Amino acid sequence: MRLVMKFGGTSVGDEKSIANVVKIIKESRDAGNEIAVVVSAMTRVTDQLIATAEEVINCKQKPALDAFIASLRSRHMKVLEAVAPDYMDEIGEYLDSRFMKLSNILLAVHNLRELTPRSRDYIISFGERLSAPIISAALRQGGILSSYMSGCDAGILTDGVHNGATALPESYPRIQARVGALLTEQVPVVMGYMGCSADGAVTTLGRSGSDYSGAIIGAGIDADEILIWTDVDGVMTTDPRLIPEARVINSISFLEMMEMSYFGAKVIHPRALVPAMQKNIPVRVKNTFNPMHPGTVVIREPHADKRVVKAISLIKNGCLIKISGAIMAGRPGVAGEIFTALAETGVNVMLISQGSSEMTISLIITEEQLDAALTALADVKRRGVIREFDFDRDVAVVSVVGAGMAGTYGTLSRIFHGLGVGGINVMMLSQGSEVNVSFVVKEADGVKAVRAIHEEYHLEAEEQA
Ligand SMILES: Nc1ncnc2c1ncn2[C@@H]1O[C@H](COP(=O)(O)OP(=O)(O)O)[C@@H](O)[C@H]1O
Ligand SMILES: N[C@@H](CC(=O)OP(=O)(O)O)C(=O)O
DSSP: OEEEEEEOGGGSSSHHHHHHHHHHHHHHHHTTOEEEEEEOOSTTHHHHHHHHHHHHHHOSSOOOHHHHHHHHHHHHHHHHHHHOGGGHHHHHHHHHHHHHHHHHHHHHHHHHTOOOHHHHHHHHTHHHHHHHHHHHHHHHHTTOOEEEEOTTTTTOBBOOOTTSOOBOTTHHHHHHHHTGGGTTTOEEEEETTEEEOTTSOEEEOSTTTHHHHHHHHHHHTTOSEEEEEESSSSOBSSOTTTOTTOOBOSEEEHHHHHHHHHTTOTTSOGGGHHHHHHTTOOEEEEETTOTTSOOEEEESSOOOOOOSOOEEEEEEEEEEEEEESTTTTOOTTHHHHHHHHHHHTTOOOOEEEEETTTTEEEEEEEGGGHHHHHHHHHHHHHTTSOSEEEEEEEEEEEEEEOGGGTTOTTHHHHHHHHHHHTTOOOOEEEEEETTEEEEEEEGGGHHHHHHHHHHHTTTTSOOOO
């Protein structure tokens, strides 16, 4: 089989985890598989790079860059020494050249007091630039022929949108030629999270975008399966950090998984499902720290599952915006004007609901985008399109997912029964698709609401075919 294995930050965060990664790849390779590897930055490194880039433009004195680079260097060199002692000189030298480059760019940002989207993307791609050579060296240390390459060198060509780029279909033949062609001989390690625009600028794929890199590489090399290796046994009925009784789902459809990820299930990035779905490549989520567990397979048609509700996702830090007088304006296209104004300021609307009798439109955005949304709506109001708007900060979106909901009578009443028992008030409801119902509650009620529905549907119980 031809496989892509994507290892997330938690799977490459220290020497012990990397030893597991090498073991997993070696066993699969020994079983006769061809493998392309995609890696994320070590845990927390991308966060640190983002924080430092934003700090250096604002700090008045010379920033403490030396200390930052020294701590990053010490973490990476320590891991390199543990997992690939024979490659300390070769890879150590390469890493040092990266640290020098990173330090120079951060200093330039500080001196110019300017952080363009282009330079920011370049800086935040360094986590993967540092981790991939180490993983590749660890494979060589384990007797596996390997090389490392950037997302750009692997052939990922993007639309050029910084901090959220999309791969263009022209990438696929390039990936086949640059990555696919190597697979009989070796295990290439591709730096996740990045690609390049046509003019050669590094463009990152959005936070947690290495899953998307894995799927792009998978589509490019016509993989038989894309494996997402992480720190849980698979896709679970809800985030196990919130509800410890959450259980692994054996198989789930692309559409169901897309809804779960879009509404907060961090385990797979929603964009990663697009290339996989287009090429009908199964995506399997597995645990680097428990590789014997079969994990979850995401496929077009999962095996029959009697359960109506399969999973529940939660997004915290939402804002509910209520716009009134929209419909009363009596002119067609009011909703269009509202959403165009929001889109033009870059606001992403997660959920929409329109109440005709109260002449209101309610929508949910993330808290970070509240200021931008309020500015856009103030402008719409000035133009007389809407009468008033108001917002509520502390809300959470709970999303209930399951393909069986579409044809099952009484699903909503059962969900509301669960919420009623838990004494939870629903502020807004939206049926986004055939496989998803989402509703909004006070942030403080979010986990309680997830628990209430999890219990109402006994999601902790084993699946029945
Ligand atoms: N429904 C879910 N199933 C499994 N994990 C989930 C779910 N929802 C949220 N998660 C969280 O996603 C985490 C894995 O994603 P992430 O931290 O991005 O891993 P990685 O570093 O491997 O990319 C898990 O530790 C888990 O807490
Ligand atoms: N390192 C990037 C990309 C990524 O996908 O990371 P992870 O696989 O650890 O979520 C980020 O933190 O956003």
